[in-house]
Amino acid sequence: MQIKKILNEKEIRDIEKLIEKNYGCKINLGKYKVFKTGEEKIWIVEKGVDMELCKKLRCYAMGMYFGKLKRNNKIKLSMEGAMMIGKIAKKNVAVIDEGEGMKFIEGENVIASKLIGCEQNNFVIIKMNEDILGVGILRENFIENLVPKARRINF
Amino acid sequence: MIPDAEKLFSASTEWKSIRVNTLKIGRDELLERLSEKFEVREMPWYENGFFIKGDITKSLEYYLGYYHVQEAGSMLPPLVMLPDKNDCIIDICAAPGSKTTQMAMMMENEGIIFANDVNSKRLRALAHNIQKCGVVNCIILNHDGRFLWKKGIKGDKILLDAPCTASGKIIKNKNMTWSYGRVIRMSKLQKRLIESASKCLIDGGTLVYSTCSLEPEENEEVIDYAIKNLNMEVEKIELVGIKTRRGIKRWGDKEYEGAEKAIRIWPQDNLTEGFFICKLRKY
Numbered sequence A: 001m002q003i004k005k006i007l008n009e010k011e012i013r014d015i016e017k018l019i020e021k022n023y024g025c026k027i028n029l030g031k032y033k034v035f036k037t038g039e040e041k042i043w044i045v046e047k048g049v050d051m052e053l054c055k056k057l058r059c060y061a062m063g064m065y066f067g068k069l070k071r072n073n074k075i076k077l078s079m080e081g082a083m084m085i086g087k088i089a090k091k092n093v094a095v096i097d098e099g100e101g102m103k104f105i106e107g108e109n110v111i112a113s114k115l116i117g118c119e120q121n122n123f124v125i126i127k128m129n130e131d132i133l134g135v136g137i138l139r140e141n142f143i144e145n146l147v148p149k150a151r152r153i154n155f
Numbered sequence B: 001m002i003p004d005a006e007k008l009f010s011a012s013t014e015w016k017s018i019r020v021n022t023l024k025i026g027r028d029e030l031l032e033r034l035s036e037k038f039e040v041r042e043m044p045w046y047e048n049g050f051f052i053k054g055d056i057t058k059s060l061e062y063y064l065g066y067y068h069v070q071e072a073g074s075m076l077p078p079l080v081m082l083p084d085k086n087d088c089i090i091d092i093c094a095a096p097g098s099k100t101t102q103m104a105m106m107m108e109n110e111g112i113i114f115a116n117d118v119n120s121k122r123l124r125a126l127a128h129n130i131q132k133c134g135v136v137n138c139i140i141l142n143h144d145g146r147f148l149w150k151k152g153i154k155g156d157k158i159l160l161d162a163p164c165t166a167s168g169k170i171i172k173n174k175n176m177t178w179s180y181g182r183v184i185r186m187s188k189l190q191k192r193l194i195e196s197a198s199k200c201l202i203d204g205g206t207l208v209y210s211t212c213s214l215e216p217e218e219n220e221e222v223i224d225y226a227i228k229n230l231n232m233e234v235e236k237i238e239l240v241g242i243k244t245r246r247g248i249k250r251w252g253d254k255e256y257e258g259a260e261k262a263i264r265i266w267p268q269d270n271l272t273e274g275f276f277i278c279k280l281r282k283y
């Protein structure tokens, strides 16, 4: 794993602001070490990790992939990133019913039963009952599926 | 020969075991959800373990990472180790990460786990499972465990879930092959790994050694080697709800030190894979 940058407090706060802007909720990333790898990918790792020591080791990966920064102040959250935020998110949340939920898990595009403060062409968090299923992009008539292939299930 | 071997095979393959991922969901909530879809039995030796009948890799809860599919016996080494939130743990042979993710959840995602494996292909599965379980306290390393001590990392606790001939898996795979030559090669590798593990451990630290092999050369003999050469002593293991037996003290003309405190889990006793576990302390 090639760490490009370990984010300082201000840079972490900028990501928190980005989350607030897109999802209308406050999260505390300051309790983690936050770093960037290639393609603007953001990772979080336990604060106690000695990053200097890790540089001396052959490190394949570290912590949890949180999401990828995108143009126009957007962020494509990982499934786990979406789960961290989804329970408290107040906008850009698409609610889907169980039938659509099963399709979503299989990797298909879906139709939302309710859109909460969603912006066209932004990344939306997909919610089914109390579960957060991941993220998609809100298109004109549907939600584009962004579940990684390795995480899909074929029922 | 094990009596009723056929019954044993079918019972052990019909019921799959899973571990709740408490980093994502509460145990009782998952139990309630799964009970609506599957036949579920609670695991007598671990509150977060369930036996389930049905296709457990095709459920919403599996997709969400609310549970991890893990062999019932494989949940025991972390229970012997009892990782703590403040620990720095080294998991020397970690892929695909069943025990790593279990330890991470026991640590409530705090402390640090160095999860190492030599096999870069298996690291993908390790990274996948760590991500899916929502683990943030793991650093995945790709070193040959035999030389890890040269890298300057020290652990308060070490898990050496060693590569082995896996003869304890016989309960799930009747067609496995066995050769004494492989047993001996594994035994040599395991001794080198435990030597490296002891050097990575702080004084007074705990090392849990485990395999899913039934061969004394891969188990009691490795412990005997550690006691005689590596400043290590064996500690008693306390597990409840599972039938365990003591390690094998005498094998052919060999006599092993420490075997009386090591435990063996035989496939026929609990319908799990066979396992050997020993807890050692460095003095």
Ligand SMILES: C[S@@+](CC[C@H](N)C(=O)[O-])C[C@H]1O[C@@H](n2cnc3c(N)ncnc32)[C@H](O)[C@@H]1O
Pocket: B074, B092, B093, B094, B095, B096, B097, B098, B099, B100, B116, B117, B118, B119, B122, B143, B144, B145, B146, B161, B162, B163, B164
């Ligand atoms: C029994 S498996 C580990 C299972 C894992 N602890 C779990 O619970 O999912 C043994 C692992 O040891 C790894 N291994 C074999 N030789 C090794 C070595 N010299 N150094 C480090 N890892 C090694 C293998 O690649 C394999 O992934």
